[in-house]
Amino acid sequence: MPKEGFVNSITRQSEDFPGWYNDVVLKGELADYSPVRGCMIIRPYGYAIWESMQRELDAYIKATGHDNVYFPLFVPKSLLEKEAEHVEGFNPQVAWVTHAGGKPLDEWLAIRPTSEAIIADSVKDWIQSYRDLPLKMNIWNNVVRWELRTRLFLRTTEFLWQEAHTFHATKQEAEEEVATGLEGYRQVSEEWLAIPVIEGRKTDSEKFPGADFTWCIEAMMRDKKALQAGTSHMLGQNFARAADIEFLDTDNVRKHPFGTSWGFSTRMVGATIMAHGDDSGLVLPPNVAPVQVVIVPIFRKDEEKAAVAEAIDKFQAALAETPEGKAVRVKVDWRDDSPGFKYNHWELRGVPFRLEIGPRDVAAGQGMLVKRVDRSKEPVPLMQLAAELPARLRTYQAELLQRARDFQAENTHKVDTYQELKDGMEAEGGFYMAPWCGDAKCEKQVNEETGITIRCIPFDSPAEAGKCIVCDGPSERRVLFARAY
RNA sequence: CGGGGUGUGGCCUAGUUGGUAAGGCGCGUGCUUUGGGAGCACGAGAUCGUGGGUUCGAGUCCCGCCACCCCGACCA
Numbered sequence: 247m248p249k250e251g252f253v254n255s256i257t258r259q260s261e262d263f264p265g266w267y268n269d270v271v272l273k274g275e276l277a278d279y280s281p282v283r284g285c286m287i288i289r290p291y292g293y294a295i296w297e298s299m300q301r302e303l304d305a306y307i308k309a310t311g312h313d314n315v316y317f318p319l320f321v322p323k324s325l326l327e328k329e330a331e332h333v334e335g336f337n338p339q340v341a342w343v344t345h346a347g348g349k350p351l352d353e354w355l356a357i358r359p360t361s362e363a364i365i366a367d368s369v370k371d372w373i374q375s376y377r378d379l380p381l382k383m384n385i386w387n388n389v390v391r392w393e394l395r396t397r398l399f400l401r402t403t404e405f406l407w408q409e410a411h412t413f414h415a416t417k418q419e420a421e422e423e424v425a426t427g428l429e430g431y432r433q434v435s436e437e438w439l440a441i442p443v444i445e446g447r448k449t450d451s452e453k454f455p456g457a458d459f460t461w462c463i464e465a466m467m468r469d470k471k472a473l474q475a476g477t478s479h480m481l482g483q484n485f486a487r488a489a490d491i492e493f494l495d496t497d498n499v500r501k502h503p504f505g506t507s508w509g510f511s512t513r514m515v516g517a518t519i520m521a522h523g524d525d526s527g528l529v530l531p532p533n534v535a536p537v538q539v540v541i542v543p544i545f546r547k548d549e550e551k552a553a554v555a556e557a558i559d560k561f562q563a564a565l566a567e568t569p570e571g572k573a574v575r576v577k578v579d580w581r582d583d584s585p586g587f588k589y590n591h592w593e594l595r596g597v598p599f600r601l602e603i604g605p606r607d608v609a610a611g612q613g614m615l616v617k618r619v620d621r622s623k624e625p626v627p628l629m630q631l632a633a634e635l636p637a638r639l640r641t642y643q644a645e646l647l648q649r650a651r652d653f654q655a656e657n658t659h660k661v662d663t664y665q666e667l668k669d670g671m672e673a674e675g676g677f678y679m680a681p682w683c684g685d686a687k688c689e690k691q692v693n694e695e696t697g698i699t700i701r702c703i704p705f706d707s708p709a710e711a712g713k714c715i716v717c718d719g720p721s722e723r724r725v726l727f728a729r730a731y
Numbered sequence: 732c733g734g735g736g737u738g739u740g741g742c743c744u745a746g747u748u749g750g751u752a753a754g755g756c757g758c759g760u761g762c763u764u765u766g767g768g769a770g771c772a773c774g775a776g777a778u779c780g781u782g783g784g785u786u787c788g789a790g791u792c793c794c795g796c797c798a799c800c801c802c803g804a805c806c807a
Binding site for chain 1: 767
């Protein structure tokens with residue numbers, strides 16, 4: 247437990263969740279504030295976590311047939327304005343370049359809030375025939391959205407993400423692509439970040455400006471609030487029409503292709519923090535942890551130090567004997583600090599396993615293995631551990647996912663009336679599955695009166711005749727209500 | 732943009748009726764240490780968020796601005 251008044255002590259999660267979050271991000275050295283309002287500096291440890299999920303998602307994107315590309319940061323005003331709903335939706339958040347080279351520009355340039363507009367315009371010459379389709383591209387880039395209120399990783403003025411943009415000959419193929427994008431996000435969230443998600447469709451009022459519909463994954467944080475973890479949009483022919491993209495189909499008729507776009511951002515670093523962390527700091531899933539095992543040597547005299555060093559060397563050599571073992575990210579902390587200091591240091595940073603090796607362990611040919619998530623300690627023979635470590639990391643990863651699933655399940659409730667929703671949210675927060683008629687007016691009323699939003703219409707919500715909690719109108723299925731980030 | 736709060740070495744804080752900035756942590760060097768945030772000694776480090784104003788004199792009083800945090804509206 248952190249000592250009272252210790253300089254690096256962090257706010258308790260239960261006392262002040264946002265305060266806890268900030269402490270973890272700043273003191274865990276994931277990110278820092280920047281001289282620019284609302285923007286963040288991602289530090290090495292935080293960036294390593296981003297790179298890990300980025301690599302994983304990039305592999306999925308490539309495996310599903312998308313090529314990485316790059317389009318400009320600047321979007322001419324006229325292009326951004328072509329799709330009416332799109333402009334209207336994004337205008338309040340766009341940063342404009344109005345001057346350059348010491349002179350006012352003839353045409354303002356938007357700093358991309360997203361790239362649909364410039365991509366649609368750019369590809370119109372590439373798509374002539376059905377033979378040019380599908381066109382499946384992906385960009386890793388930064389975008390800027392002028393946010394009123396920012397939070398490190400969760401919502402920053404500039405953020406890093408990936409945007410996939412695809413064009414298809416048929417509506418059906420585009421719809422399948424929307425599912426492909428969402429599935430990638432589900433896989434990375436659940437299998438890589440150990441964050442269980444609820445897949446569903448956004449209500450019309452929550453969909454992407456310019457899309458026909460938006461699919462999303464929603465995740466529960468440890469304060470029981472929801473976080474939108476990724477979105478996949480069916481753009482229909484909206485942008486193709488606006489940009490005049492046409493192709494000649496097999497039936498010799500000129501048609502607009504169907505588009506999709508999907509994005510996944512640095513917000514997911516924040517999701518990982520908030521989905522697993524505890525009062526001691528981060529709890530990272532092994533797959534994303536920049537350091538998976540930290541070895542803390544313990545010794546008094548030089549002879550002891552030498553013996554401990556030898557045991558560590560042998561352990562690492564044994565670990566490196568298999569390809570799987572070699573891939574384990576191990577760090578030996580030889581710094582000239584006390585063991586207790588190092589324990590706290592690495593716990594704050596969420597390292598899954600700590601291996602303490604001292605003179606007593608060397609004598610017994612073992613090490614003391616401590617699991618970050620529950621602080622359980624277990625003496626393990628070092629040679630055995632070298633063989634088992636990859637499997638233990640997999641088990642840890644699976645346990646973390648299960649723990650998050652259990653937490654989500656425990657805090658998800660079925661309610662049938664508006665009053666139950668309000669009372670439940672007031673009393674304990676969480677996710678609420680409740681009947682809704684589908685009318686935006688009812689959705690808006692709940693939001694205005696309580697701040698609760700419909701996160702999505704979950705795909706696995708079974709057909710169930712019911713009465714809308716607001717208007718008593720007929721409801722076909724329950725939808726997910728929650729407070730959200 | 733509205734409501735609330737905070738700004739003093741890297742971090743946490745003290746600073747009296749206004750008198751020229753103090754302590755702890757951290758940092759550097761040396762020695763002693765090391766199984767849950769080690770000890771001693773010496774040392775470096777501050778235009779008190781910022782711009783004005785009042786005053787002989789401002790960290791302190793007054794006004795403006797900025798940044799950050801919390802709550803709300805906008806949103807990945």
